[in-house]
Amino acid sequence: MTVRLDHRRVGLDRESLAAAYPSASASGRVVVVVFLHGLVETERSWFHRPRPGKARNGTDFGSRLAEDLAGTPVYVRYNTGRRICDNGRELADLLAELVEGWPVPITEIVLIGHSMGGLVARSAVRQAGDHPTPGLSKVTRLVCLGSPHTGAPLERGVVRVAGILGMFAALAPVARLMALRSDGIKDLARGSLHQDHRAEYGRPVDAGLPAGVRQLFVVATLSRSEGSLWGPLIGDLVVAPSSAGDRTQTADLEWLGGLHHFDLLSHDAVYGVVAEWLRT
Template identity: 35%
Template structure:
């Protein structure tokens, strides 16, 4: 480990890495994970499936008879990890498990890598997970926060191209504050400040964020595909030239957006957003009609006076998730 990391990374509990240490390691991967991976640095995180803060053990899950036929995959955002779905005493995955009988499985990954690279890895991981699920699969849904939504869209594209079976089994995707059309890169340091909070161990990562990992530069316009970034200088500003990629067909897609404003207005919609992601970006709206994502009105939810991270604990969001993920969907979905 680098000497300065000894000073900013908390130690390890007797039962394994502390949540605080995991948070710092995830932040480090978010801001420079591409470099760590390229150097085969042991601090680089590998993508893995997790449950209850540990690597997923399908044999133990099968032996315990704890798996249900309703699988919920949760994919976190930039600089985060699977343990950070718990916020302010609330966890959307546990809430959906108790309310609807889902079995939550989390993805932890190196958020400093390109979105398309993580998407390809996730597609392969899901294919193996679905094939090995201990009981017949009745429902398969995904809940993704922030950058995680871009990774999920990349995984759907990669899985379809690879001829995987799981895209045909996927029923729902809910995006929470996903920057479908990007988020300003000049706020990269604010991502780390907002995710870790101001503390003695988080400040060095705010400075490191100026290095801008591949994952962070992908957030400028919301890159999802290899061709969005390959052959380009990712540090050089240029017009949005992403390939047009619609939402995955045959999947019910929902989006939750947040705004710090008390009500909608042209200025607030364009400038404020949730503090990190512009409102139109989270809603899939774009000035170019060809790039707009087709979320039906009843598949959109707007949380007012809510910040980007508060989407993980907001009571209104939790209620809407239960409504959307009920199987079959509850009648009378309100827009």
Template identity: 40%
Template sequence: MRTADMQALGNVAAEGLTVLNNLIRGMHSGIAGRVFASIGPAAKPVETVHDAIAGTVYDLLGAAAHRLPPVLSSFAAAGLAFDDDAALDEHPRLAEFLAALDGIYGDELAERGSPLAPPMTLRVSGRPVPLTPDAVRAAYPRPTDAIAVFVHGLCQTESSWQRAPRPSAHTDDRSYGERLHTDLGFTPVDLRYNTGLHISTNGRQLDETLTRLLEVWPVPVRRIALIGHSMGGLVIRSACHYGHEQNRRWVRATRQVICLGSPHLGADLEKGVNVATWAMARLGETRSIAELLNLRSDGIKDLRFGALLDDDWAESDPDEFLRDRCREVPFLPTATYHFVATSAAPRYLGAVLGDHLVRPSSASGRGRRRNVPFRAESGLTLTGLHHFDLLSHPDIYVRLREWLTAT
């Protein structure tokens, strides 16, 4: 673990304690204010004393929360030996923790230049692959002219694609990428990115990453398949839009775009949080809870309606009440687009509950006001699976192989 990472963790801990202190303070203030208001003017002297004592206590707690964790982390960093070559995000367990942290708070960390919010990178065995000819050649010693790029979802890393499938008599424990390499000759390329950033920001970064990758890939690239899970599918569609505007070579080589459980029309959970915070902000007792929930990242808020472009969120209030500003984003003319939707319950109940995070109507892009132009024959809808089963399932792999064999 690097010294800079240790200090950054201390700063995050301080931020968390400060937010917690403000949350409790706000709730205390709201409840006390309503009680004193119900008593009337007779309670004013007691209210004045109460507010003075409570304010002093919370100020002291806030100062301690702000200063103590960074001091302790700096002391630990100075007193312990760290391997400066081993980044925090290269340790599997810690990488998963950081991915969750970035998904929730990664936009703020990136804005502050924190090492806990690293840029988008290719990864092999958890380690970043610099986009240089030598590094790429070493990371992919047997490159092919067909590449399958895997883009994970919110609060995840590329290791999510290694998820063990449900037990089955015919289960193959290998990942989709490994099987596509064996069966169809695709070289799997895994990506890691900060899911707390705007989807359009990550889309632009993916465009730049793929542009550079083709420049340094050891052999000419004939064909690209882009496969995204959940938010990853939206990031891919955003990258395709920006790459098409620039007439990128990787866009012209892209033949398939496959979205596994992606909320093209938005995610109900984020819509629900938006409604809840809007309501709680109107009560003094719960206003601080609304302020806390509104600290969730730009990436999460983009999932409310599936915002793919800068114009979908620029110059607007990110916490406005259920307003869909999203523009339709055309498909690439050279690629075939596919979706996989699933529900964890039978047909009618599953249409409402979806896979616990994304409903089939959103994953397939079929809404009352907006429609994503997936062809019905280009999709797959399953039942009895939850959102993360999409990362590794034999039925889905069979369809992936069919789609990637078709052209």
């Protein structure tokens, strides 16, 4: 797991961070916004070109937050094939190094994760209760954009099909091939956040977030109507609204219609609800 800027790795020592983020030495309230991409994505995904007319001049969320809310964007790249809990633990360590190496004391850290990135962020913050670190203590807000908190239906479908094919001897090799999924994808099927959460599909997982950390879950559906009959089934084409907007968790919910899963990375409407929530 590394911090990236302009596709290059940034060291977490004070000198490297000061060179990469010149504005980081400004005095006053210091807010660092950490962006975590989703499955088989990289930090470059946040610069995904939106559909025509859907973003202001194609500007990414981080640049806009820097302008509108004076937050310094920090983009993280990680191996999405690893277990979510392992990436969460590594994120906790990275945040500790970031706080130690930042040129001036950090006031607040905001975590924004797309899809799997939201689960990695929640996993890291959950671990603050078990293994407190200086970095996690600075986290006050967490934004999940289309994160499958109770699992992703596409991945669960692969699991079910592989199980059925495995019942037939002639199709067993195909079933074994389908079952060769990474640990990260297996965790994504269940919304697993830590080591002992590989239980049943679709079961809510209590993140156990520490007091003082607020969450925002942003839910997208292709359907423009929240009451649509097919909206709950199709969702954003990857994650069902019941999973992205898990109501068993303590979180603010925002629903946006007419969007697919990858619109959540750059759509103007998504930025609007996130920026407004961060202002409150």
